[in-house]
Each structure stands twice: as structure tokens, then as C-alpha cells.
Amino acid sequence: MATQSSRSAARAMLSPTVILLLIWMIVPLAMTIWFSLQRYNLLYPDRTGFNDFGNYTRFVLSPAFGGAVVNTLILVIGVLVITVVLGILIALLIDQPIWGQGIVRILVISPFFIMPPVAALIWKNMFMNPTNGLFAEAAKVIGLSPYDFLGQAPLTSIILIVAWQWLPFATLILLTALQSLSSEELEAAEMDGANALKRFWYIMLPHLARAITVVVLIQTIFLLGIFGEILVTTNGGPGTSSTTLPYLIYKEALLDFDVGTAAAGGVVAVILANIVAFFLMRAIGKNLDA
């Protein structure tokens, strides 16, 4: 039959791509798991062979690990809170019919187009630098002593930088959701006696629930892997106060040359990410159902 043969033809033609993609995924994963079970340190090429779960225990029990997990979560949650709250407010603002709306919207979106290390370096050198930075100058103008953002509050500063980069994404998605809210629904609420604040709380916010969920899920995926901003600003320091899980893995692999432990860290990070995803989906996943 025609459909039968065309179906198997389709399968045959698709299979090279699918198999290639599968290899692309399986091989690195298998290699990571393999390395994570080996003694594999570039400084000691003579030490080889199976290490069982020694790399895992070493990574998990290392003094920096607990702090890195906590820092990662603080970074993710901090950026999420800032971007969602500010994103809603900015979306409400630029949804208003104002003069120059097109330009304002482009300006709001532009941070998203800037490469993360570039943005982080600009923040570090031009804004947060305690001697040359604009913030330091501003503090001097009003008679305060300059604040060393990246030295005194490294994690908070990184959260600010990353939130600035992700704010456009949240704003954009929330703005489109806001625009899909029917004006009659808002007018009905107005007739029903709801003031602006109540209309926001009872009508707009529930309408935005799905968009907020999308923002939270997508941002979490990317924020768990934030690395470049940390590398170019604080290098995980001072001490380990801004070291996150990805940065810790980088440190094991490329500063300590311990490939085995870094691979174990990678596997641990994947597991932790899945745990986060599991709880996230349980908490807010139902918002995605129609």
C-alpha cells in the first residue's frame, strides 16, 4: 500500500538525522559518566584506572560544594524574582499607549542582544568599579563613600547583572500575554466595581499565570548554567562567595585539571537540575494546561 511504503520511506529518510542526533547526545553523556568513574587528572597522567565513586564523594564532600549549590539557587531565585516582578511592571507600563512606543519597546528589549560577557564587563568596569564606575561617581556626588559592589556583595551584584540581561525576555513574553487579554474583560471588571489594583490582582495576574510559568521554566534552564558573567567579574570570589555549581565544575576541570572530578560534578549538576525541574513542574506545571 502507498501509505505503508511512504511511511517506511519517511522513516528510512529520517533515520540518519535521528541517529546522528542520538549519537551527538549519547556519546558526550557516556563519556562524562565514564570519566566520572575514572582517575583522570591531567597533572598526574600516571594515575589511571577505576575510582568507583571516589570522584563523586570528593566533589560532593569538597568544602565549596554546599556553598556552590546554595549560591546557584540564590542566583536562580533572585534573578527570577527580579525579572518576573519588574517584567510585569514594565510590561504594564509599555502596554500603555504612549508617544514613541516603538522606540521605547526596542530600548527595553536591547539588553537581550548584548553578549553576556560583554554586558558583565561593562557593568563591572563602567558601573560597579569602586574608583572609576558611574555608581561610585554618583555616590561621591551625594556625599557617600563609593561601594565596592563586586567585592562587598559579589553574588548580589551578579544577580543584578544577570537580571538586567534577562529582564527583556520576561518583559516581552509578559507583554504579549497582557496584550491578549480582552479589553471587554477588564471593562466588565470595571463595571463590577473593581478598581485598578483589584483588576490587576483578580483579572490580569491570573491571565498572566501561564506566561509567568513559561518565563520561570525557560529562565531556570538558562540560569542554572550561568557561567560567563561570573568568570569575567568575580572569578567565583572573593573566596568562594560567588562560586556556583557550573563555576565549581569549571574550576575542577580547567584550574585543577581534575577531569574525573569535574565529570562527576557535571553528572551531579545534571541530577540536581532534574530535581529542580521536577519540583518546578509540580509547583507550577498545571498552569500550562489549557
Place this chain on the structure above:
Amino acid sequence: MGKITLSQVRKSFGEVDVIPGIDLSIEDGEFVVFVGPSGCGKSTLLRLIAGLEDTTSGKIDIDGRDATLLPPAQRGLAMVFQSYALYPHMTVRKNIAFPLKMAGMSAAEQEAKVQHAAKILNLTNYLDRRPGQLSGGQRQRVAIGRAIVREPAAFLFDEPLSNLDAALRVTMRQEISELHQSLKTTMIYVTHDQVEAMTMADKIVVLNAGRVEQVGSPLDLYHSPRNLFVAGFIGSPKMNLITGPEAARHTCTTLGVRPEHIRVGDGPWQGVVGLSEHLGSDSFIKVEVDGIGTINVRAGGEIDVRHGDRIRLAPDMDKLHRFDAEGLALK
């Protein structure tokens, strides 16, 4: 109480005068229908009364109180929107209770009122559903329920039946009329469908390009339209409007004859049958009358005429409408 008076109400969007100035008085308990072609300003007028649009100038009184500058919630009016505007994330119960909740009513009182409204509207079994799980007619009833619980001075309906299918529209039309009979509350109803206007209204306001063309009871408008626009708009099928020598013979510029006021049989007009639609109860026949043009005739269901037949027509001389050059009716 729900007496609404508009005096010299004007609305313009930028340069465009949507409503150049309307005087209108709506009595307590009346069912008033605003009818007109799309774009005639009837919805805008309703939104002005509701307070969803600001008047450019003029005054709106509700119950003798100047409401021109009051926000919508304080006017004591309830509105049913064309799209129903139900809150999709709330159950039917919460939808109906929303205005009560906004008014700060206690939960027990809310529940009692919701139950009462649900009973009137046959919604008791659907209170825990969401709008998305309801049919069009049920959604419509929820929207009405949300309006009822507020016990408003007047209900405003903005083309509420236009999203329903034909059969349901007839049912809901009757339900709204019955609701008006039992509540005796002022209702203002906007529609472009003259059948809805004729069947439901105590008083019809015919609007055209933001102006009131005529105000009157449905039969008033039917029997004595004030001008050509009303004559052509009210009545279905439309009135035949004849110009030329035949009109001149009756000393007017335009002669109007309703299709139902023309008899097939012996008469002064002769013509060839074009399209004929036999509905069983009635027959609508298009006749190409010599020297006059196309005339629509509404005849009895039993009549047997075919395409191409030559027949004679007799207009009912007592029921002719005559209009002058300005389109105004001549007495």
C-alpha cells in the same frame, strides 16, 4: 429606579464626531432598544451611558443624579457584553459573585444571591464549572447572572445574542424578554437586528450616523416611519421604495409600499415574476414591474407562481408611505 436622561450628549474621537449630539429620555422599567446599521454609534452611546467612554460634552442623568463624570462602578448599571467577558479562570459561582465580592459583601450573603440568580437562570448545576466548559447560551446566562446579582438601576446589553446560532438566539431573546417582565428593571439593548428590536422593545431608538432618526414603539415605527431611513430599516422584508413617475402620480418623491401590503391579483401594476421563495407560511416574490422596477411582494403560502409568470399586483392604497425630496414622510 432607573430613569436615564441624556441631554445634548456628544462624543468625538479626535476630529470625528461619532455622536454629534443626542437628547434621549429612558423611563424607569422600560425596555429600550438602540438599533441601527453597524457603525451608527449605538454601541458608543451605550458605552457612554455605562461610563466606559467619557462624553465630549453634554449631560447624563441617572435617577435624577448627574452621572456624567461618575466612574462606571458608581452608576449602578450592569452590562452584558457581546463577548460575554466572563472571567475564564473563575468558576461560574465566582464569576457571578465577583461584583458582590468587589462590593465587600459577606461570603454567606454572596452565596445566597448567587444561588438566587442561578435559580432564575437555570444555572444551579453549572456553578462549579468554568466558562470554558459551558455552551454559548449558558455563558450568556452567566453574563446575565453577573449583571442580575448587582440589582442595578438598569441593564445594558451590547449585542448579546450576536455570537449565538439562530435557534438559540430566538430562545435567549424570549428569556431576556421574560426576565424583563419579572424584574421590571430598565433595560437598554443594542442590536443591529431589527427583528430583535421589534420583538423585544417597549421603545425603539433608530440611530443612523450618530443621530436619532426616530424614537417610538415598534408598531409606531412600522406604521408611521418618520423618514426614508427608518422606513427602509424597520420591517422585513424591506419596504419597496419607488421613485419616478409612479411616485409623482402619488404627489411625492419616493413612494414606500411594504411587501405585505401588496396583493397578487387584479391591480394596476403588471410585471414578470423573477425569484420566488416559498416558505410554506409565506412566499416572497420578486416582480419586475413595468415602468417601476423590482418590487418585493409577500404573498400567502398557497400562491402558485413561477419564474417568468406574468402577474398583476394591487398595492393597498391605505397603507402607502409617501416621502418628500428630503426623505421626510408626508402626511
